[in-house]
Amino acid sequence: MADTSFDVLIIGSGPGGYVTAIRSAQLGFKTAIVEKNHLGGICLNWGCIPTKALLRSAEIYNYLKHAKEFGLSVDKLSYDPAAVVKRSRAVSKRLNEGVGFLMKKNKISVIWGAAEIDAPGKVTVKPSKTEAPKGALGPGAYQAKHIIIATGARPRALPGLEPDRKLIWTYFEAMVPEAMPKSLLVVGSGAIGIEFASFYRTLGADVTVVEILPQILPVEDAEIAGFARKQFEKQGIKIMTGAKVSKLDKQANGVTATIDDGKGGTQTLSVDRVISAVGVVGNVEGLGLEKLGVKTDRSTIVIDGQCRTNVPGIYAIGDVAGPPMLAHKAEHEGVICIEAIKGLNPHALDKRLIPGCTYCTPQIASVGLTEAAAKEKGYDIRVGRFPFAANGKAIALGEDQGMVKVIFDKKTGQLLGAHMVGAEVTELIQGYVVAMNLETTEEELMHTVFPHPTLSEMMKEAVLDAYGRVLNA
Numbered sequence: 001m002a003d004t005s006f007d008v009l010i011i012g013s014g015p016g017g018y019v020t021a022i023r024s025a026q027l028g029f030k031t032a033i034v035e036k037n038h039l040g041g042i043c044l045n046w047g048c049i050p051t052k053a054l055l056r057s058a059e060i061y062n063y064l065k066h067a068k069e070f071g072l073s074v075d076k077l078s079y080d081p082a083a084v085v086k087r088s089r090a091v092s093k094r095l096n097e098g099v100g101f102l103m104k105k106n107k108i109s110v111i112w113g114a115a116e117i118d119a120p121g122k123v124t125v126k127p128s129k130t131e132a133p134k135g136a137l138g139p140g141a142y143q144a145k146h147i148i149i150a151t152g153a154r155p156r157a158l159p160g161l162e163p164d165r166k167l168i169w170t171y172f173e174a175m176v177p178e179a180m181p182k183s184l185l186v187v188g189s190g191a192i193g194i195e196f197a198s199f200y201r202t203l204g205a206d207v208t209v210v211e212i213l214p215q216i217l218p219v220e221d222a223e224i225a226g227f228a229r230k231q232f233e234k235q236g237i238k239i240m241t242g243a244k245v246s247k248l249d250k251q252a253n254g255v256t257a258t259i260d261d262g263k264g265g266t267q268t269l270s271v272d273r274v275i276s277a278v279g280v281v282g283n284v285e286g287l288g289l290e291k292l293g294v295k296t297d298r299s300t301i302v303i304d305g306q307c308r309t310n311v312p313g314i315y316a317i318g319d320v321a322g323p324p325m326l327a328h329k330a331e332h333e334g335v336i337c338i339e340a341i342k343g344l345n346p347h348a349l350d351k352r353l354i355p356g357c358t359y360c361t362p363q364i365a366s367v368g369l370t371e372a373a374a375k376e377k378g379y380d381i382r383v384g385r386f387p388f389a390a391n392g393k394a395i396a397l398g399e400d401q402g403m404v405k406v407i408f409d410k411k412t413g414q415l416l417g418a419h420m421v422g423a424e425v426t427e428l429i430q431g432y433v434v435a436m437n438l439e440t441t442e443e444e445l446m447h448t449v450f451p452h453p454t455l456s457e458m459m460k461e462a463v464l465d466a467y468g469r470v471l472n473a
Contacts, residue, residue, distance in 0.1 A: 003109070006032045008338065009123055009144035011115045011287070014041020015048075016318030016330025017150035018099050024338045025106040032109040032142065036128040039099040039110070042152055043327045045092050046172055051195055053088035054175065055359050058202035062361065069398060079203060081180045088175065100133055112136040117147060117288040120313040146313055146341050149287060149301060150334065153280035153319035160248060161187060161276050167255050168248065168274045171196070181205055181272035185257050187245050189216035191358040193277030194232075198360035201237050208238040208269060210245055210259055219324075219356065221370040221419040227403055228421050231362050248274060282320040297322075305348030307337035315341075329354050355433050357426040362402055365429035368417030368436060371407055380410040382442075384466025386458045388422045390473040393453040399423035404462040406432070413441035418462075424455055431459055442467060 008024045010017045013035040024031040038045040057079070067074045103110050112132035113125040123142045132138065155170040157163060163170045174196050182205060186197045189211035201207040209216065209232075216232075216239060217225040229239060242262035249256040257269045282300040294309050295302040300323075301309055301316035308315055315337050318330030332349060339346040355367040374381050388394040388402035402422015409416055418432035435445060445463045450456050457472075464470045 004140060004142045006030050006109070006142065006144040008032070008146045008148065008341070009034065009111075009142060010148045010150055011117075011123070012041060012150035012152055012283075012318075012320075013039050013099065013110075014150060014152050014318065014330065015043050015327040016152075016334045017041065017148075018102065019331040020148055020150065020317060020334030020338050021108045022102060022106050023335050025108050027338060027342045029146075029338070029342075031106075032111055032137075032144070033103065034111045034113065034115040034123070034125055036112070036114045037130050038096060039103070039133065040092075040096050042154075044095050044099065046175060048327050049095055050088040050092045050175055051171070051199075052359055053091040054084065054199050055195060055361075057084045057087065058199045059361065062202050066398070081177060081203075084203075085176050104135070110136040111138075111142065113139045114286065116286060117292060117314065119292070120311060121145060121147070123147060146315065148307075148334070148337060149309075149314070149316040149320055150318050150330065151283040151287065151320045152330075153282050153325055155276065156279045156281050158187075158276070158278050161245060161274075161278070163276055164250075167250050167253075168276060170276055174275050177273075183271040183273075184208070185210065185245070185255070185269060185271045185274045186277060187274065188277035188279065189239070189241075190218065190277060190279065191356070193275065194228075194358055194360045196275050196277065197232070197237055198235075201232075201235055202361065206271075207236075208240065208271070210243050210257075211239070211241045212244045214242050216241060217358065217364060220358075220364060220366055221405065221417070222372060224364060224366070224403065224405060224419045224421045228360075228362060228364055231401060231421075232360075235361070245274075280319065280325055282322070284320060305336075306340035306346075307333055308340075324351065324354055324356065326354065326356065353433060353436055355429045357429065359426060362399075362422045363425045364421050365425040366417070366419040367429055367433050368415070369407060370417060370419065371405075374407050374409075374416050379416060381416065382408040382410050382466040384408070384462040384464065384470075386461040386465055386470065386473055388455075388458070390461075391453075391455060391458050393455050393457070394423065396453070397423060404428075404458045406459075406462045406466055408442050408463075408466050413443060415440060415442070415445070418459075422455075428456055428459060431456065 007029040008031045010033045013033050021033045064074050113128045116124050125139045127139045184205045184207045186193045186209045197207050197209050215225050246260050247258035303316050303321050317333040319325040336346045358364040384406045386404045389400045394400050405419045407417040450460045
């Protein structure tokens with residue numbers, strides 16, 4: 001008979017869930033993880049990873065379109081939509097199998113089905129519609145001293161914009177198009193909306209983005225978002241801010257949208273497809289939280305600095321525990337949670353030090369306070385900027401449009417925030433994240449030697465600029 005009793009049981013196998021399970025096993029806990037659809041969760045199967053594979057195809061296609069600028073020629077440039085999607089799905093499959101391997105390697109039991117918490121320490125797993133992987137335990141009653149909820153989030157559906165999987169898409173459908181739409185309306189300009197807008201525009205679609213707020217990429221620094229907007233518009237993406245889609249009329253193979261422009265006027269737009277990218281909501285339903293009295297707030301679970309809910313023995317991490325809804329935040333929260341259970345007294349998560357990345361063209365990356373937020377908090381600040389146009393490596397790459405921006409506390413020299421737009425900035429941002437974690441000052445950054453020629457040199461130059469010492473601009 002299969003073992004049904006564990007020290008730790010984790011509900012959900014996304015980045016937060018499976019990383020927590022691995023760390024739990026490392027700490028000597030007998031560990032199980034419950035999943036009903038895909039090992040690796042949304043991020044690995046339908047989110048972060050496969051979208052990056054799609055965007056990479058678009059990126060290479062874009063390079064080929066500009067081959068002449070590099071002294072190269074490409075005859076009869078084209079693409080195969082099915083092959084692009086196939087590569088993206090293959091990337092996800094490889095990583096999905098990798099998570100399965102990690103579970104076996106760390107002797108973590110995988111329980112296949114939908115979990116409901118009956119009481120602290122007791123979970124019932126119901127059958128799943130998805131076929132279980134080989135070796136997984138099936139439905140039934142399970143016990144665990146510690147239950148960690150890592151159920152993630154799903155696309156938000158607004159009234160009148162409900163996805164129908166054919167004409168109105170979420171990111172699920174947008175990732176596996178049967179054919180490339182010639183025209184597309186993207187509702188929402190956060191990371192998901194902008195990434196898909198960038199992907200489809202690069203492959204030739206006529207793309208319009210509608211954002212209800214006055215700024216695209218609303219969580220980003222206004223200056224960086226403004227710079228990005230100009231680049232998107234140069235690429236031919238039409239952007240409407242301070243506007244909202246008030247009505248969608250569906251036809252046999254298209255949609256007519258009525259858009260309120262925010263100034264008292266309306267306009268109609270006919271497109272092949274609509275992508276709804278208006279945010280996500282936590283998966284709190286069906287877990288038995290109401291009967292247990294677990295406190296929730298706007299579709300997320302309320303936790304303390306050690307990821308504990310208000311009910312002893314029940315914890316929550318990742319998207320279901322509130323923003324920022326990012327895979328790396330979920331992973332770190334999971335480690336904090338399990339190490340706290342072990343009694344290792346980890347530091348609570350500092351959300352100011354969580355970087356955010358958007359993988360459009362140009363890329364956007366940030367950490368810490370925006371310039372506006374720093375001023376609102378009463379800081380007397382120094383701001384430094386450095387343009388890609390003054391960096392030798394960026395010019396050699398043919399990627400001279402971008403900017404690095406840093407914000408310092410004038411009084412202490414503390415780095416309060418860093419914001420970037422341009423090629424490969426998602427790989428650069430970690431330098432500032434490390435610096436902020438180590439409480440590095442401007443003096444230390446200015447005395448750090450960066451390699452030449454690299455894009456990373458701009459990170460130092462931006463700091464120098466904040467203090468009136470910039471060298472190459």
